[in-house]
Amino acid sequence: MDLDLKDRTFLVTAASRGLGFSVAKALVNEGAEVIICGRNEESLKKATSSLGELAEYYVADLSKKEDVQSLVKKIATNILLLDGLFVNAGGPPPGTFSKLTDDDWRKAFDLTLMSAVWLTRETIPLLKMSDSSSILFSTSVSVKQPIDNLLLSNAIRPAVIGMMRTLATELAPDYIRVNAICPGYIQTERVDELLSASESAEENITVKIPLKRIGKPDEFGPVAAFLMSPVSSYIHGALLLVDGGLYQGMM
Numbered sequence: 001m002d003l004d005l006k007d008r009t010f011l012v013t014a015a016s017r018g019l020g021f022s023v024a025k026a027l028v029n030e031g032a033e034v035i036i037c038g039r040n041e042e043s044l045k046k047a048t049s050s051l052g053e054l055a056e057y058y059v060a061d062l063s064k065k066e067d068v069q070s071l072v073k074k075i076a077t078n079i080l081l082l083d084g085l086f087v088n089a090g091g092p093p094p095g096t097f098s099k100l101t102d103d104d105w106r107k108a109f110d111l112t113l114m115s116a117v118w119l120t121r122e123t124i125p126l127l128k129m130s131d132s133s134s135i136l137f138s139t140s141v142s143v144k145q146p147i148d149n150l151l152l153s154n155a156i157r158p159a160v161i162g163m164m165r166t167l168a169t170e171l172a173p174d175y176i177r178v179n180a181i182c183p184g185y186i187q188t189e190r191v192d193e194l195l196s197a198s199e200s201a202e203e204n205i206t207v208k209i210p211l212k213r214i215g216k217p218d219e220f221g222p223v224a225a226f227l228m229s230p231v232s233s234y235i236h237g238a239l240l241l242v243d244g245g246l247y248q249g250m251m
């Protein structure tokens, strides 16, 4: 299927590795131009050179409003429009209620919710200029079902879904589609670290997944590319789980 992504331009955030990188790779494979960002210039250089000449990078810490504003300002000096924004950032730290401090909560709020607010606000003028644009918020299966020891993710990510569902109405007049994608367990560096915690860690997770395995990044990136492509022109306000069946609720 031709996703009609050739010569379209996307901003994929937190993409020097992991899920963001898998999305950038899938878009580039379809002929799209991709702008990636992250905090570490060396990792971004490496990622960009492996993506090839359709990719470029900017350094930005998404938990800082001024970094997000200056990121989009720099992008806007080089391009007239954006066809899509993939909203992604590092995950908030694990922890239970009794261990987390106010500072942990505030930092997680900025990283997980406010980064999505700032990225959306700053890119709307560029997205409005495209004939087919969309915002795809990457969250987690935790918006459907809490994950043990990930209180900050369980509490703050659902707010991103609330924003997405509201923006689906508010941005429709500007023809900007808005959706969310919710990974379960996809084998990125972050998940590798989680799995290395103990010998039984992988089995403890896969036993709960009907497909009985962790997903691969190449099973995530192309799905995100599809959702941001013109082929998905009637998918709006939707939330798609990419979790091997982990979430088993009816709704």
Ligand code: NAD
Pocket: 013, 014, 015, 016, 017, 018, 019, 020, 037, 038, 039, 040, 060, 061, 062, 063, 088, 089, 090, 091, 092, 111, 138, 139, 140, 141, 182, 183, 184, 185, 186, 187, 188, 189, 190, 191
């Ligand atoms: P990862 O650690 O492999 O990659 C995270 C990327 O985000 C890196 O490129 C890192 O440099 C960048 N990053 C981190 N903090 C940043 C910041 N403040 N500003 C800019 N860039 C920043 O992680 P991943 O597995 O790709 O996960 C990405 C997001 O998806 C995280 O929020 C994670 O919690 C969430 N998630 C992942 C999974 C999974 O299975 N991999 C499942 C559910 C949710």
